[in-house]
Amino acid sequence: MARDTLAEVSDEALLVLYANGDPAAARALTLRLTPRVLGYATRLLSDRAEAEDVTQEAMLRLWRVAPAWRQGEAQVTTWLYRVVTNLCTDRLRGRVRRRADALDDAPEVADGAAGAEAGLIEADRMAALQTALDALPDRQRQAVILRHIEGLTNPEIAAVMDIGVEAVESLTARGKRSLAAILSGRREELGYGEGD
Amino acid sequence: MQDLDELFMQMRTKAPQPSDALMARIMADAMDAQPRTTMRATPPARMGFWATLSAVFGGAGALAGVGSAAMAGLVLGIAQPAPVSALTQAFWGTPLETVELIPSLDGFLTEE
Numbered sequence: 001m002a003r004d005t006l007a008e009v010s011d012e013a014l015l016v017l018y019a020n021g022d023p024a025a026a027r028a029l030t031l032r033l034t035p036r037v038l039g040y041a042t043r044l045l046s047d048r049a050e051a052e053d054v055t056q057e058a059m060l061r062l063w064r065v066a067p068a069w070r071q072g073e074a075q076v077t078t079w080l081y082r083v084v085t086n087l088c089t090d091r092l093r094g095r096v097r098r099r100a101d102a103l104d105d106a107p108e109v110a111d112g113a114a115g116a117e118a119g120l121i122e123a124d125r126m127a128a129l130q131t132a133l134d135a136l137p138d139r140q141r142q143a144v145i146l147r148h149i150e151g152l153t154n155p156e157i158a159a160v161m162d163i164g165v166e167a168v169e170s171l172t173a174r175g176k177r178s179l180a181a182i183l184s185g186r187r188e189e190l191g192y193g194e195g196d
Numbered sequence: 197m198q199d200l201d202e203l204f205m206q207m208r209t210k211a212p213q214p215s216d217a218l219m220a221r222i223m224a225d226a227m228d229a230q231p232r233t234t235m236r237a238t239p240p241a242r243m244g245f246w247a248t249l250s251a252v253f254g255g256a257g258a259l260a261g262v263g264s265a266a267m268a269g270l271v272l273g274i275a276q277p278a279p280v281s282a283l284t285q286a287f288w289g290t291p292l293e294t295v296e297l298i299p300s301l302d303g304f305l306t307e308e
Contacts, residue, residue: 026226063229
């Protein structure tokens with residue numbers, strides 16, 4: 001199928017075409033989904049190299065599940081976000097374990113705000129926000145990124161995280177409050193005046 | 197919170213873009229994992245003796261039938277079971293082994 005005609009085709013239809021051996025569908029899905037997967041993984045992990053590994057792994061799982069994909073059960077993007085969330089959670093847990101192994105008497109989880117402050121080495125806003133996001137508990141960070149960076153709706157986030165919509169609302173609200181608290185001490189540094 | 201929404205918006209517009217190398221790796225994975233639906237063209241296999249024979253008779257089933265019939269004829273001819281002997285006797289009046297195919301030749305063959 002010609003590439004320009006695939007622009008209007010849904011992710012799910014492209015996945016079916018891919019499973020039927022259409023190489024153009026593979027390319028269209030790669031171009032369409034990889035940036036989203038990489039963006040989400042990068043925000044969750046705050047590490048480009050690890051995010052690329054996760055992106056490749058998540059896409060590989062998509063290719064492998066394609067022949068058995070049950071149409072109408074889930075959106076392809078929802079499924080992918082869930083896979084990326086799980087892969088990133090595993091990696092973050094691995095980081096915590098390695099850190100704990102390295103520091104025998106260190107507390108299991110460092111204080112988030114203090115960690116964010118200590119890790120703030122770049123003065124620009126994006127770095128500040130990323131550092132503040134890193135300081136959030138995993139579930140809050142996932143919900144905030146999915147809602148405010150990836151632009152998913154609350155029901156979509158609920159499907160990704162396998163929780164209820166009310167739980168999503170609670171996580172995003174608490175996450176935003178925590179981010180605001182973490183960033184409030186850096187308003188001037190980030191170029192926001194007192195009156196803004 | 198307004199500042200935060202602004203930061204979110206900025207982060208959304210500055211999403212990291214995948215490198216060409218990453219795209220190439222993912223495409224390579226896609227090609228490797230893609231199910232193959234096109235049948236590979238294979239030359240027809242050379243037919244052996246039995247395959248040719250069965251094709252002549254219309255398949256292995258027909259060949260088995262012909263073979264069974266041949267074996268049954270051979271057995272009946274050699275063993276001459278009682279029902280067969282009775283049948284031939286009813287037709288010819290004499291046992292099959294004493295049938296005179298050309299009785300009129302006897303006179304010519306008899307030496308005087």
